Amino acid sequence: MNDPGFGVYIHWPFCAAKCPYCDFNSHVRHQPVDQERFAAAFAKELAAMRDRTGPRTVTSIFLGGGTPSLMKPETVGAVLDAVASNWTLAEGAEVTLEANPSSVEASRFRGYRAAGVNRVSLGVQALNDADLKFLGRLHNVDEALIAIALAREIFPRLSFDLIYARPGQQPEAWEAELKQAIGHAVDHLSLYQLTIEEGTPFHALHAAKKFAIPEPDAAAELYTVTQEVTAAHGLPAYEISNHARPGAESRHNLTYWRYGEYVGAGPGAHGRFIENRMRVVTMTEKVPETWLNLVEAKGHGVTGGETLTRSEEIDEFLLMGLRLAEGIDLARYEELAGKPFNAPRLSILQEEGLIEQIGNSRLRATPAGMIVLDAVVADLAR
Incomplete structure (x- = not known):
């Protein structure tokens, strides 16, 4: 098996609106974000991480969120330059940016490509308008398809996400939707079952019986349809929720699942890497403005972490690898x-x-x- 690689994860915490199912560290701000100030803070925190990891060769960078496609291309370029100034970038390193179809425009996509992004992951989530509305998405199907076509034209690699096991979803309808998704010349799909997470608006609505998700047997049937349709169309599952044509797997996520090392920078980011021959975990402050002030004051926003015991490492290795x-x-x-x-x-x-x-x-x-x-x-x- 190849070396699992060394990744860098950048967390951009801002969104135009908070989706009702989402429990990620994402925040809506009604005033413009000072992107130059955040870019400078990312550079500072990355330098602090470099002091801890020593020289490494970065095989993948992932800009996640939040909604990284709300970043200006100049901000993305500054962050990627900061990574490259701290570590060696492997030739052909994978550089992924998550994007929402509603925050997409051609000039911005071309700007990201020029900055060094070579893979886009689009948060499509559904290919029918009623379910997009239910999921709180700001785009419709037409906008999603335009974004997919645009990404396919500009970036060498493209993935998009869909959520299934939605209220009332039938296997035949999901099969048709999946085939439609695969038909858009896609080489990677992330397909997640809708789960009800504590602390989200959906959790309260579900508890109040405002909607119901499929029962376990019905959800299992939808999972089986997912596996069969993707495999039949040349995108077999290489991980529980991820499907790709051979060679198109997400290298960054494979670094996680193969229990490689990675640093995390930005509000609420996690990292796992070897320091003094021990595997350490880092966790940063979640509130964006608090993180920013911490980084400016002391060079990083790390507020938590631990050194893993041997048994904790084994548990993680098994849970990720299996x-x-x-x-x-x-x-x-x-x-x-x-x-x-x-x-x-x-x-x-x-x-x-x-x-x-x-x-x-x-x-x-x-x-x-x-x-x-x-x-x-x-x-x-x-």
């Missing part, structure tokens, strides 16, 4: 754990059809195991 169709490298597990898996426990999980071995070198969760992955990991890690 999400992947390729599974985990047994030799790497033994290196981390200092011992092989418990053979009787492994046999039981194999007999139950939850895991399977690939040759002598890898282990992966079966489709049945993916659905109960937390339980599988808890069993394996004991």
Whole structure:
């Protein structure tokens, strides 16, 4: 297996509106954001991270949010320059920017491409207007399709997200929508089941029975449709929720799932990297203005973090790696754990059809195991 790589995650926390299902660290501001000041703060925090990681070769950069497509191309360029001035950029490094179809215009997309972005991830979420409205999106289907066509024309690589298991959604309708999505010459799709997260408007509305999401059996049927349709059209799942044509997988997300290292900069960003031969976790202040003041005062906005114990590393390695169709490298597990898996426990999980071995070198969760992955990991890690 190749080196999992070293990634840089940049969190742009601002949105034009907060989606009712979203529990990410995103904030709406009704006054213009001082982008130059934020860009300078990103550069400062990245330099502080470089002091901790030492020299590395960056294989991917991901600008997430929030809505990074609310950034000016100049801001994106300044942030990418800051990454390049602190670490070596690998030749052909993947540089992804998340964009909403409603905040897209040709000049801005061309500006991002000129700044160094070579992959766009579009938050489409649905291909029918009624569901887009329900999900609180600011775009309609026509705008989404225009954004997809524009991104395809300007960027070498494109992905977009869809949310399924929406209220009343039937398998036949989801199958048609998926085929429509694949028909837009897309090589990567992120397909997420709608989940009700605490603290979101949807949580309160769902509790008040204002809407219902599909029952577990109906949701499982929609998941099965997802796997079958994408596989039949050449975009098999390479991770629980992510589908790609071979070679078009998200390199940045593979760094997470293969348990590589990455730094996180910006409000509410997380990082995980080796420092003094130990894997450390960093967490930054979530409130954008507080983060900004912290960075300006002391060079970074890190307010939390920890050094992981061996057992915490093993749990994370299993939980991330078993999400992947390729599974985990047994030799790497033994290196981390200092011992092989418990053979009787492994046999039981194999007999139950939850895991399977690939040759002598890898282990992966079966489709049945993916659905109960937390339980599988808890069993394996004991």
